Amino acid sequence: MQEIGSFEQWLDISANEQRLLLFVKTDHCSVCEGLYPQVAELMEEYPFPFYKVNAAQVPEMAGQLSLFTAPVVLLFYKGKETARFARFVQMDQLTHRMNELVEWGEDHV
Template identity: 75%
Template sequence: MNEIGSYEQWNEIIEKEPQLLLFVKTDHCSVCEGLYPQVKALDDQFPFPFYQVNAARVPEIAGQLSLFTAPVVLLYHYGKEMARFARFVQMDQLTRRMQELVERGKEDA
């Protein structure tokens, strides 16, 4: 998973990537630490890039994306948020939405 270090870097990524997953965590978050390996394990199964950001280190991203808790998993399709999962993420629901994103990408091709 690629780490985002600034809000400017995020803006560049969201403009160039047709599809992506963003994992948002924060410091001292046990739920974040537990969920991260589960989400990271899906990276090999999907054709779009996975990114992570620590909202405590890049607070602008939390404000700009209206994030009020952590962890948050966001799925994007051509710069538009397609799905948001917050706090306690059901992995089967996340996987299903990721597969929908793959199918949507095939339709666009």
Template identity: 65%
Template structure:
């Protein structure tokens, strides 16, 4: 996953990408560390950009996206939030939402 290092980089990324997944983590988060590999492996089957941000390093993103916990997986389509999974992510449901976003992208 590509790392988002600043709020400005995030703003530019969301402007340029029609669809993307954002994995939000924080420091010393065992749930984040356990979930990350499960989400990262999905890149192989779902051809959309995957990004990661550590909200301890870029706290502005947490405020702008109303993030109150970690991990959070956000799926964006058309520059807007399509769906959000917080804390405990059901991988099968995430796969369904990824497939929906890819299908919508094909229809546009």
């Protein structure tokens, strides 16, 4: 998973990637540490990039994306958020929404 180091980097990525997953974590978060490997394992199954950001290191991300907890998994399509999973993420729901993202054609949204 590629790490985002600044809000400006995020703006560039979100403007240029058609589909993406963003994993948001913070410092000293045991739930984040437990969820990360499960989400990272999905990278091999999906044809879009996965990114991660530590909201404690890039606080602008938390403010601009209205993030109030961690971990948060966000799915984006054409620069727009299409799904948000926060704190205790049910993997079956996440994969369902990721499958929808794969199926969407160029005419969607």
